[in-house]
Amino acid sequence: MIHKSYLIEDNLSILKNNLALFYGENLGLINQFKEKIILSNKKSLLVRFTQDEILKNEDIFLDEIKNISLFDEQKIIFIQDASDKILKLLEEIIPVIGKNKLFLFTSLLDKKSKLRSFFEKNKEADIIPCYQDNELSIRKIITSNLKDFTGVDNQVVNTIIESCDNDRVKLKNEVGKIKTFFSKKKIILSELNKLLNIRQNDDFNLIKDFALNGNKIKTNSLLNNTIIEPEKSIYYLATINQRLTRLKQVTNKQNINLETAINGLKPPVFWKDKPNFIEQAKLWNSNKLNRAMKNTYNVELIIKTNSNLDKQVIIKKLLVDICNLANAS
DSSP states (O other): OBOOHHHHHHOGGGOOSSEEEEESSOHHHHHHHHHHHHHHTTTSEEEEEEHHHHHHOHHHHHHHHHSOOSSSSOEEEEEESOOGGGHHHHHHHGGGOTTOEEEEEESOOOTTOHHHHHHHHOTTSEEEEOOOOOHHHHHHHHHHHTTTOBOOOHHHHHHHHHHHTTOHHHHHHHHHHHHHHOTTSBOOHHHHHHHTTHHHHHHHHHHHHHHHTTOHHHHHHHHHHSOOOGGGHHHHHHHHHHHHHHHHHHHTOTTSOHHHHHHTOSSOOOGGGHHHHHHHHHHOOHHHHHHHHHHHHHHHHHHHHOTTSOHHHHHHHHHHHHHHHHTOO
């Protein structure tokens, strides 16, 4: 049974089944759902697995399902990085789940995914797609979190939006900093700019744009002078992916001239960013964009599954690859 994510955000109790799958590229939203599930089941025992752990030793997982806890009302079981590989086992355990609840979490699943299809068609299971946030949803989160603060005008909200770049994980960190820094609940724009390190974010956006523009000289120069923070690697990927997605929206409109297609984008392209966007739209086509998006997806998988790798090197290599791809015929 398919559910809209914004409805579940407002009311988690809509999920009536003991089996649910959250999937999509919105890592921040998925993490938020995890927190809501834990808070809504404080009396339950929380057990966490990854899919690999389960497949390596299915007996441990099955024992966890079947063993009844004498002190807890039920067990809440989280399964991370779910894929089609776990479907057969899920079908086997449905009859013995009992009052326990299983929540599966994973990234993007295409329409051919057997796991996705199973959850969409099964009335005894819930599935919640977690698509990337847009400016409207991010704006709503900001105004809701800062409703008790004064000075929250459009310029302040736009500054926060630009800082987090529609990334809910980044937004949560930024809102936390704002609430701590502005303890008197009055936001001053000049101090906000310093707090959010807007210059540092602008530096990455600059190197991202030169890479997408295929400017090898500027890209190489900035790679040597720009600070790439490893802990922000997912944010950097989200920033690149957002631009690739927007460019793809324009290139897909083949029967409309470029200017009209760009003007029709929702949310609109920021006026100061429009010259760069136009230059990139002329340079990239659907084929190159698909290759670039596949690269960023693979990099994200590598970063999430190999914590010991040098994320700074990986992000820089990705930018070089994008710059080379921009110049490809």
